[in-house]
Amino acid sequence: MTMQTPLTPETEDPRPGPATAATRVHRRVGSLHRTEGMYYLFLVPALVLFTAFVVAPACVGIFYSFTDYLGFGQWHFLGLENYRALVSDPAILGSYGFTLGFAVVTVIVTQVIALALAIALSKRVRFAAGLRSVFVIPMVVSGIIVAYVFNYLFSNTLPALATSVGFGPLQQSILGDPNLAWLAIVIVSAWQTIPGALLIYTAGLTSIPSDVYEASALDGAGTWKQLRSITLPLISGFIVINTVLGVKGYLGAYDVIVGLTNGGPGSATSSVAMTIFTGFTSGDYAYQMANATVFFIITVLISVLQLAVTRGRNLRLA
């Protein structure tokens, strides 16, 4: 209501000419209603589309997770049967194990490298702007295409190089090794997501006034002390943004895995997203919707947990 309060009947009426107090009041009320209606019209398209294309399908999907629906035809209620079956399904448990482990490793690798690069670029480095431009390039490239390029490097170039220098362990493609394939996915995912984190950390670092460092140096703080006591606490908000966004992205990993291993060898690198999508083709619709529902709950829990942990930490630092 704030914007209406300073309006007087006189100033509100754009048309000059005589007007009685009654018509002024009437016009004001009319315009108030019109204004409010306009705001609803501004908001409603987003709400309607969002409800129709995201929330409603989500609710329908969750509903079907309690049935034996195949994706077509008739269905019956099963109660929690699908959820019970999930817990003892080795394919499902395997995909969760891989996805969670991959997300944790990748988010740590990405944050450490991105933060190190951001700090390094904020120092008196020659060609800092040019170097930063190069480091950001992976952000604008399609994940699946990057994965195809790295697929060639991992399966052809790396073994060829290893053979020519006689380095045994890498002479076979790491993509074909069930114990190493996940490493390739971590590398490519990190390669692709470091730039975004790097830019966010750069924004964080520039928000720290330089006299804070100068004052701490006067008090005898060394490089490590400054990193621990000034840099990290002051950019903790940015670390939260990066890890929350990062973990959510890595949990939903799909494109990079399709381009590198397609879930293989066997199902060693099959992510939760990939198993959910099998519900579309294999007639496991209801079962995979139960999987998707569990996945959603886990995603939300992890995000909330991250926010809660960092909030607690901030309080302690303050």
Added chain:
Amino acid sequence: MSALDTRSPATATARSLTDPPRRRRRLERVNWPLTIILAIASLSVLIPLYVTVAMAFKTSAQAVDGNALSLPLPFNPASFVEAWQLTRFPVSFSVSLGVAALTVIATLLLSSFASYAIVRNWHRRFFRWSFVYLLAAMFLPFPVVALPQIKLTAMISLDNPIGVAILHAMFQLSFSVLLYSAFLRSIPIELEESARIDGASTWQIFWRVILPLLGPMNATVGIFAFLASWNDFMMPSLITADPGLQTLPVVQNIFQSQFGTNYNVAFASYLMAMAPTIVVYLFAQRWVISGVTQGAVKS
């Protein structure tokens, strides 16, 4: 990390003494070891890009030897013709561009409209709850709703690029609304009030006062939406039923099967798919970089 941070207590102390000539000299002193480390690190980005370009210009015979780092000799640009035909490049490029353009327009309009209404009516419960409602999708990964969305789009004949664009816009909505509303809160209301006194309606105020002020945020939101849509593989590959209407990232999968050994053709195709965003980025990087940084600071 200590190698990265060269600000020793002594130099910092010297800098804090406000001694202009000395201070300037210290600022000018370039940290060469760190520069060299960063230059080497940048190879991790440059080598894959070089490999893509080099492979694209090789002959099939040279491409299969596994040495991706070698120069393309003899120089063979013919792969591009083949890649162009195999991927039906003009079609898939147009589809990609159409989907991305539609996504950007829908995202900009829907989220700026909604954010404006929400911020200006924050005192009303309906608008506050709408904000929370739209933001909840931040925690909703696409795989969770993918199956019902595939069924829905097929049911209402949106299992095509238009449906993909709508879904892309939906998944940009939360983040964009967050950015816009943070920005809108910082715009003083007096600007609008004076326009209102001059007789402008809310609709006119939005287009003539608010939208111009949103300029930098429009760039940020637009860039995010464009990149997410242009580069996406997951949604178009699952939603679009007609393989003839697939986007550029999706059509690249033909090289994973039937043309498995024609690496030069595959890389020519990858290069044609990657080049547009890289070229645009190199020319507009100021906007991309400030966009991300602004996004981070505002949220």
